[in-house]
Amino acid sequence: MLRTNSTKRALVEYLLRHPDTIVSGAELCGHVNVSRQAVSKAVEGLREEGFPVESLPQRGYRFQSAGETRISPSWIESLLGDIPFGHPTLAFERIASTQFVVKEFARDGAEQGLLVFADEQTQGRGRLGRSWESPRGKGLYFSFLLRPSLRMNELQLLSLATGLAVRDTLEELLDVSATLKWPNDVLWRGRKLCGILCEAAIEPDRVHYAVIGLGINLSLSPEHLPEDLRQRVTSIEEATERNIPKNALAAAIVRRFYEEFQHLCEPRGALELVEAYRRKCETIGSAVSVLTGDEVIQGTAMDVTGEGTLVVETSQGRRLFPAADVVHLRRGGDVPFPEGR
Structure with a gap:
């Protein structure tokens, strides 16, 4: 497991302010107020994290802005230094599940x-x-912990908020015009870019905690996927055709979610969240097939309620689905259109 400390984080913050510039060891020692030995040890720790810092003998250190290869806890925490989320950030090489x-x-x-x-x-x-x-x-695979002051029937709003945070960050940071599929898939051109999983420990009268997990496909190509997924999944690399700033992207998503989460706690926050979600959710207005248990219901998705429940108009009238699996159908027919309209 990798995690940061005060010296590593201070070095990262300073180097990020001087990208591609050689900074002397004496300058770093003075800024962080530690010895040269402590700076050297911290730099080695940053390299272990994957933070791209170069040592130049007799000259100093340089942050190579185009050299990132993995998530660096020190980098993430530095980018999130002014908000309470992301502290601590932990990074694992290989685990069962975040x-x-x-x-x-x-x-x-x-x-x-x-x-x-x-x-x-x-x-x-x-x-x-x-x-x-x-x-x-x-990909980016990460989870974060919430202890929300929400009722059990409002937990779906966390999924909606996360989807919005991912969708809006991709547009603002990478100019990717993504859309949302209820309840929590992020799509590009009808194919899945990101999946979101919200799990919670609850009692009838309280939510102990919620864990939000995200899986964002950065560069997984179709040939590495099972046959049945190859036409349903895409990647940010395909959508952008450029290098993806992993740490900046991850931190920006967490920051955007924090803003959505804070807003959710305000008097009109839930209403405004759902209104924003409706504008960006391509499920609304689509012919859909809803799978819940052993039942399959077809109809037209009409709306999402203030608690995040999907409203579907069927031949037997309107049905409400707090949670279900939804397949978008081709307009004018009932052939499933993979993960999008």
């Missing part, structure tokens, strides 16, 4: 905002127990 780790920390009393990343997951999961392909280096 969800499992965060839930274990939650049961041990960890505070809201804990953030856990993995380079690779061996048991990545999506909704309804489905597996989520999580090969090394091909």
